[in-house]
Amino acid sequence: MTARSIRGVAAAALAGTMAMAVASCSTPSDGKGGTAAGGKDSAVVGIAYEPETLSPLLGYGKDGNSKIFDGLLTHDAGMKLRPALAAKLPEVSADGKTYTYTLRDGVTFSDGKPFTADDVVFTYETILDEKTNNASKAELDALDKVEKKDARTVVFHLKYPYAPFAERTVLPIAPKHVAEKQDVNSGPFTTHPIGTGPYVLTKWSKGEKLVFKANPHYWGGAPKVKNFTMAIIKDDDVRATRLRSGDLDGAILPPNLAATFKSDQDKKTLAAKTFDYRNVTLPTANKVTGDRAVRQALDLAVDREAMVKGILDGAGKPAYGPVPTDSPWFAKGTERPHDLDKAKKILDDAGWKPGSDGVRVKDGQRASFTLWYLSGDKLRQEHALAFASDAKKAGIEAKVESGTWEAIEPNMKNDAVLAGGGSPADPDFDQYLLLHSSLAGDGFNNMSRYKNDTVDKALVDARRTDDVTKRRDAYNTVQRELVKDPAYVFLTHIDHLYVVKDQWKDLTTQVEPHDHGLASGPWWNVEDWQPAK
Structure with missing residues (x-):
């Protein structure tokens, strides 16, 4: 051999x-x-x-x-x-x-x-x-x-x-x-x-x-x-309180709570770069989030830069997909600007017209859906609320609810979830589980139940070769396809x-x-x- x-x-x-x-x-x-x-x-x-x-x-x-x-x-x-x-x-x-x-x-x-x-x-x-x-x-x-x-x-x-x-x-x-x-x-x-x-x-x-x-x-x-x-x-505030009381020697904290320890002389703050993202699932079984025009509009309506600044206090970056923008695997040109006017036009052209209460309607269906986040998780809560606020400006109602995973999981087929993922080892590790149609509805894999033949093929092509150029081309295809047909709305990398x-x-x-x-x-x-x- x-x-x-x-x-x-x-x-x-x-x-x-x-x-x-x-x-x-x-x-x-x-x-x-x-x-x-x-x-x-x-x-x-x-x-x-x-x-x-x-x-x-x-x-x-x-x-x-x-x-x-x-x-x-x-x-x-x-x-x-x-x-x-x-x-x-x-x-x-x-x-x-x-x-x-x-x-x-x-x-x-x-x-x-x-x-x-x-x-x-x-x-x-x-x-x-x-x-x-x-x-x-x-x-x-x-x-x-x-x-x-x-x-x-x-x-x-x-x-x-x-x-x-x-x-x-x-x-x-x-x-x-x-x-x-x-x-x-x-x-x-x-x-x-x-x-x-x-x-x-x-x-x-x-x-x-x-x-x-x-x-x-x-x-x-x-x-x-x-x-x-x-x-x-599980609760961020409780974790910070126990660290402050001397009950803990170290803890992971969201940026706003970590900042409260800056003047503490016997503690240090360490930062870890990550592939960790927060996104909103867009279940295809839902009559609202299953509409490609709604998904495209939401992808443009969110203000990612404001989330990085306001929620993360700068400890992160905007997310346009599972790959961070500073990774060599990121497809340049797939960044999406915050463009509320374009989001509204996409919805207008697709027949989603503003209703009397400001929420858009199409064929009798209000542009409204439930968005769950994990209770006790301040970062998810703040992302969910910011997403809902941005969606409302486009005429889409995201009703925010909190719960345990036991409460959330039975609703994932029809309700959106403030989710997360990301793996630094290799692009295949996260993207295949996140996007391939064969895993639609398989627990927390492909939570949006997304199906896109072009994405499926590119994911398989990328994992079946060790040629770096071919792999990069395949993952570029995936990222460009997500611009046209979003499976999720990616918000930030944390x-x-x-x-x-x-x-x-x-x-x-x-x-x-x-x-x-x-x-x-x-x-x-x-x-x-x-x-x-």
Whole structure:
């Protein structure tokens, strides 16, 4: 087999990502009380979202940095791939369809059992099993089979040369000797995981906290932070209050709340560049948002610059699609200006005429729909209200409602949602799940139930080649098509802000995906933290 190093393939696949790190945080006993922070070997951080599962077989940690688990590869601060459970970066065949990984020696799971090639094969085969409820299964569409060559060698065979496949192997590896004996979807492994990672989960109080202790036998070296707690605090204001009271050592906060800590001498604010966007879903089943003219008008009526300035306090940028404007994957010329007059003309020409109350009407149908946002999320609330205000100026009524995801999800077929997404690893990771018609209505994938044959073809073409030029052309096609036929109204790309105690030195952040919290922020590498004094 003629082989080429993954370094060349990774360089091509990552050519369009943002490779930067922002350089620039210990803890009550249970992460809940109001006492001052504890010793130098402990930390408590406040996060906004709680995982539904801790099983990588069901999607947990698929972007890396899961704390409990390791993947074959991981990312460094600059988002470059480096070995983890693999001893080195993989060798890739000349046709781009075979990836060979040599595994690291001497690695054990936290229960003392050895890590082997069997665990890798089991993990990937289980995820692909039709009985496994993994919403990200489509991300491994290119994988034909995975085989154990010997105890320390695993070979992946692809159906087609999928350029970012190595990025998929940051996916955490589950222990076969534990997980195969259980129901993959509901067994105890989903809440009591065993992995090879730097930390061991000791307690998960749903809706409250996840408590970890350092794994003294971690192959990468025992962490200095011996006790680590992630306090689950969905309300932004409450998270800020608990940080201010000394209950937390660090937290993710929206810009307006992060700004209130500027004069606090013992805290620092760290910013993480992201691919994280906020958008409004436009369900095609709805008689209003399903009308292309309404979608086009809303896309022009929103004032993105005002949202960046007023909501984000400048910590972000306007979003015209899933790709940030400063990414090499962004299609120049697809920026949409705020043009209320043009929005009104599109609606006039399509037969949507102003009614007596200012809301447009067509064939007896009022241009009105419900827009949901996640309760307790100030950024989503403010985006939703700003969107509704801009829509009203064009004669479209967006009735804003808040609720939990349990309340929102049953209504997603007909109601709009202030949603979010974004992945920096590769354009395929977010766009295929967001836009391909085969995933319409599949949970939180393709929430607008969008169907566009040109977009479908371009998405498939882009993932079935490792030619960078062809991939860029395909993603340019997707972005230009979204100008003509919006699937969503994209509003902003958001920088994540973290306020942390000034107790640890040389902290960094990565370029982050939408799914932030457990593995993002300054604690993306908490196992490497060193005391400042």
